[in-house]
Amino acid sequence: MSDKQINDPVYKTDALIAEDIDAYLDMHQNKGMLRFITCGSVDDGKSTLIGRLLYDSKMIFEDQLAALEADSKRVGTQGQEIDFALLVDGLAAEREQGITIDVAYRFFSTEKRKFIVADTPGHEQYTRNMVTGASTADLAVILIDGRKGILPQTKRHSYLAHLIGIRHIVLAVNKMDLVGYDRDIFDNIVRDYREFASEIGITDFTAIPISGFKGDNITVAPSDNTPWYEGPSLIDHLETVEIANVAAQARSFRMPVQWVNRPNLDFRGFSGLISDGEIAPGQQVRVVPSGKTSTVKSIVTMNGDLDRAVTGQSVTIRLEDEVDCSRGDVLAAADDPPESADQFESTLVWMSDEKLIPGRGYWLKLASQTVTATIAEPKYEVDVNTLDHLAAKTLDLNSIGVAEVTTDRPIVFEPYSDSRQLGSFILVDKITNATVAAGMIHFSLRRAQNVHWQPTSITRENHSAMKNQKPAVLWFTGLSGSGKSTIANLVEMRLARMNRHTFLLDGDNVRHGLNKDLGFTEADRIENIRRVGEVAKLMTDAGLIVITAFISPFRAEREMVRNMLPEGEFIEVHIDTPLSVAEERDVKGLYKKARRGDLKNFTGIDSPYEEPEKPEIRIDTTAMTPEEAADFIIGKLIP
Incomplete structure (x- = not known):
């Protein structure tokens, strides 16, 4: 068979066809993968651009194309033109409003490279979704509507993209068809963006004039409509830019x-x-x-x-x-290991409707590590529009701030600037299991490296043996007026008569000394319990049976103290009293003040009480006297 016959499909044998198919599959299997996002302000044309890329790369099946044409007519696209945004905006609410809400991931391929593109929402309220899409991206396409120029959300997304570590930025000036393909408009936008970009650390970017709707400079450049542009088309640039894995x-x-x-x-x-x-x-x-x-x-x-x-x-x-x-x-x-530490300075992007509560314990997940972490009051919050550092006591939805993070044990990490995998983490609410923040580690704090645990010769086991008892923390929790302090005092008296070594920590008493600087905000309540937990832990190290009487309204903080102690040493005692009964007692007159509005953040009135889900001991004070309750607790503690 001649060479002509071999290269002619008519003469190809089954074996040659199979060989061609194998070669084709092998070529596509070994192509590199680029992950990128499109972002910018509302209605800059992000979804339309991605739809155009899918269409021009022949990644749409015939039935999808037919459905797209029908949808385009139904939603009111002029004439017979295709509305490419409908390929990406899949949610009903997105199609109804003409906006992107969720992150939409799409796959397409060219002869040179495979791509995963994330279409991220432009609305400020969905900024957290943009962060999700950017977290794995190698490149960001920042779209700007040529009619509007740079908008606040353009700056926000550029800042976030750079913060998250995306070093390849494409400035796509879109809708050039609507401004007559005016070169001066393009040049002015590029000049303004370069001035802003230099302020946030973006030193290099690629600017391309495009029309997602008409297809100018998307797959072929230069477009006949932009003879003054001599750079690459968007797809040419995406095919040749360096992939992150090469650097990693x-x-x-x-x-x-x-x-x-x-x-x-x-x-x-x-x-x-x-x-x-x-x-x-x-x-x-x-x-x-x-x-x-x-x-x-x-x-x-x-x-x-x-x-x-x-x-x-x-x-x-x-x-x-x-x-x-x-x-x-x-x-x-072996010769170049990463660090491990338990205190860091980090940037946080807050992604929850519930604001940050300094001192509260969150799950921190970094790579395959999961630990408990607490966040200090932020050092500052960043105003993305002005880049000013603002004073802040907490972080709200979509806020970006810098704060110190402390974990309950050392974790392996690297600065985010060196490794996105070992330098980034998420924070998860322990109660709802919702992701509340994304974080990027700057560096470990010096005190985390300089402060070491000093071993002592007399151990907690020695202290326990000298007192002939097993240390424990009896953690009484319940509403104000439930009878915690009364029952706790009776329990300590009974233990004293049994020659047990005890110490009672009462909520009111510690606020006269150790915690006199704390108020009753949610953050102060958390810090109050954290300090008491640390003191209780030290006392159990001394071999004591510690009895505490605190409202301690939040499950997360009670769990935080439980995790400070060895297994079995934390005994949660729920003094279960209905609010109506506690309010009837009102020995201190606190409920009356709270009802009048004179006492803010009062548990049970305008601050929640989270009942224990599985306490070791539950006392129903409507069915037991304080003396009976004390005897019941002693019976459980010392059978």
Whole structure:
């Protein structure tokens, strides 16, 4: 068969066709992947642009195209033109209002590269959705309506994109068809944006004049309508820009351990996604934070062992030695491991309708690590429009601020500027399990590195043995007027008669000294309980049975104290009294003041009380006298 026949589809054999298909599939399987977002202000044409990219890259099936044409006519697009935004705006509310609300992810491909694009909303109230889309992006396309120029939301999204670590910015001046493809308008917008960009640290960006609706400079450049533009088309730029994995691969090896793979007694490996660098059998690795070292024995995947694994691959690594390593640890290059610390300065993007409560415990999730974290009062909040640093005591929805974060144990990290994987985290509300913030670590605080735990010769076990008792914290919680202090005092008296070593911490008493600087706001209540918890922990270290009587209205703070103590030493005692009964007693007259509005943030009136869900002991004060309640608690404590 001649060369002409081989290259002519008519003469191709089944074997040659299969070979061509394999080559085609192999080419597309090994193409690089670029993740990018489109962002900007409302109605800048983000969804239309993505729809145009999908359409021009032939990523729309015939039935989708027919449905798109029908939808375009139904929603009122002029003439027979296609409304490309309908390809992306899938929510009914989005189509009704003509806006983007949720983040829409779309996939398309060209001969050179595969793409995942996130269409992010322009409305300020949906800024948190934009942050979600930007968190994994390598590039941001900032759209500007050529008729409007730079708007506040343009600045906000540019600031967020740079803050999150996106270093490739495309300034797409859209709707050039509506301004007559005027070069002066384009140049003026680029000049204004460059001036703003330099203020927030964006030193380089690519500006392209486009029309998402007409297709100018999207796939082919220059458009006949912009003969004055000599740069690349948008798709040309997207196909050639450097992918983040290339830079990450040049860094030292890092792999957060997702799980320990132990299918049988003869196999033990550590599975995870390589976040930075590369690894090969025979290389030395270090387990962080323990510091133990070993040598890579093999790199296992479902398709067989590898001679080398790189950034972005999910693998199981087997080591030569039986080192202690579990989920949350990080395997790293032995000669260049990451840091571990428990205090950081971080930037927070607040994403919840519920404002930040300084001192409250949140779940912090970084890579495969989950710890409890508390946030200090913000150092400042950033005004994205002016870039001013504003004084702030908390953070509201879509606020951006800088604050100190403290975790309950050291975590492995790197500054966000070095590693997006080990430098970023989310905060999760412990009660609702809702993600409330995204955070980026700047650096660990010096005191976290300079302050070390000083071991002592006499341990808590020694103290406990000397007193011949098991230390514990009896944590009485309930409404004001429920009888906590009365019952707690009776319990201590009975324990004293039994020669038990005790100490009673009463809510009113500690506010005369230790906590005299605290008020009754939600943040102050949290700090009040945190301090009492630390004192109670020290007293149990001394071998004492500690009795506390605090309203302690929030479950999260009671759980915070529970987590300070060894398993079984925190005994939650719910003094369960209906609000109406507590209000009838009102020995101190507090409820009357609260009802008149003279006493703000009073639990049960204008501040909530979260009842314990599973207390170790529950006392129904409508069915027991204080003496009976004390006897019942002693019976549970000392059978």
